[in-house]
Amino acid sequence: MKLHNPHIRQAILLFAAFLSLCAMVLGVVISSNTQLAMAVSETYSLKIHIDKYEEILAHYSGPTADHSALKLEMWSLNRHQLINNDLQTTLETLHNESEAQLRTRFTSSYIPIMLENQYLYAQGITEGIYYVRGNLPVNGKDNKFEFILDTSTAGSVREFDITAKTIGQRETPVGSYYFLKVSDDARRKPLRGAVFEVYRKTDAGEYVPYKRDGRLLTVQSGDDGEFSVTNVPYGHYALKEVQAPRGYALAENMVLFTVDANHDETLHVHKQHDVIVITNHRVPPLARTGASIIIVAVCVICAIILGICVRNGKLKRDE
CATH class of the missing domain: 2.60.40.4180 (Immunoglobulin-like)
Structure with missing residues (x-):
């Protein structure tokens, strides 16, 4: 049967397109349900x-x-x-x-x-x-x-x-404290390589070396100047600088700090750390080269004395 009426042909084409669209939607739904079922089964x-x-x-x-x-x-x-x-x-x-x-x-x-x-x-x-x-x-x-x-x-x-x-509850609660090592000038440049010994205050009020695994605990500042004393029992502590960053003088005073419940990372994991800033004074270039200057001065004096001795010996021979 020939379809001479263009309206009938157009209706048939639209119906075929509709069936194709329904098939596509049905395929997507089946695929989604299959993936969902697989996801549920994998939990x-x-x-x-x-x-x-x-x-x-x-x-x-x-x-x-x-x-x-x-x-x-x-x-x-x-x-x-x-x-x-x-x-x-x-x-x-x-x-x-x-x-x-x-x-x-x-x-x-x-x-x-x-x-x-x-x-x-x-x-x-x-x-x-x-x-x-x-x-x-x-x-x-x-x-x-x-x-x-x-x-x-x-x-x-x-x-x-x-x-x-x-x-169980920890028999001895522990905490941590954080520090920042910088220069004392306006730049506040982070300083690396500062080494500190850790001391703990006794009941008698005396600060004694704090040991971990039988060895004196030391800490060192990193490239960003930051360092920390971590997992130490609650108490009063002090840092003593034993090695200054290159080109800087040792800090003269010990740095005192207290570790308590406010610094317990288990109890306050979302609390911002308290940070103590420790500064160092830059050593003047003359002071840094003092040893070299002394050596040069000694050499010059020795050369002068040697020259005088040689000259005196020559004068005596001439006489």
């Missing part, structure tokens, strides 16, 4: 068992409970960062590091947790290796816990049953 969930869970559950089930603590901080590791390629050894090593130290080495993210009858529940975790910490305080008292998780070898397993390790 994992956790059942986390921790100490004192009944007490925690009762506290956070109350109407006035602060639920902002119901989260985990997860640091992502690659397999090369595992200690001896062993999860337990890595857990024991990372246990000794503060959150601030961990954030300088690994990428971290937060994931919410829910309270079930007998365990904490988390979901939506992607494939990888993670060091995980959480803290669920009850009545102002911390309940910290940690574990390490490797989903990369899970196979078909999509849910993990974890028994978290409790993190």
Whole structure:
């Protein structure tokens, strides 16, 4: 049958185009759903068992409970960062590091947790290796816990049953202090290479050398003039400069500072560091070359004396 009517031919073409468009949209929807299903299937969930869970559950089930603590901080590791390629050894090593130290080495993210009858529940975790910490305080008292998780070898397993390790309170709290070494002129030039010995104040009020691993602790300023005294017990300390930057005089006075809860990086990881600025006075060029001048002067005097002796000897021979 021939279609002589142009309107009919146009309608058929439009209908065919409409069917093609519907097929394309349907294909996109099917593809998106397939990708979404694959993404969902590649995430994992956790059942986390921790100490004192009944007490925690009762506290956070109350109407006035602060639920902002119901989260985990997860640091992502690659397999090369595992200690001896062993999860337990890595857990024991990372246990000794503060959150601030961990954030300088690994990428971290937060994931919410829910309270079930007998365990904490988390979901939506992607494939990888993670060091995980959480803290669920009850009545102002911390309940910290940690574990390490490797989903990369899970196979078909999509849910993990974890028994978290409790993190006890540190017997001796520690903190850090930060410093900046600069010139004392208007430029405030950062100075590298300044070396300081660290001293700690005793109960008798005397500053004595502070030792770490049996050796006197020393610190040195970097290219940007910055340096720090880190992970030392709370107390009163002093820095004594024993090597000045090249071309500068030693600082005459000891630098006193106090490490306390305001400088505890575990408790105040988001607080801006207090920084003590230490200045050095530039040594005048004449003073820096004093030894050379003395040597030259001695040589000149010796040459004069030698010349006089030679002249006197010649005069005697002439007589």
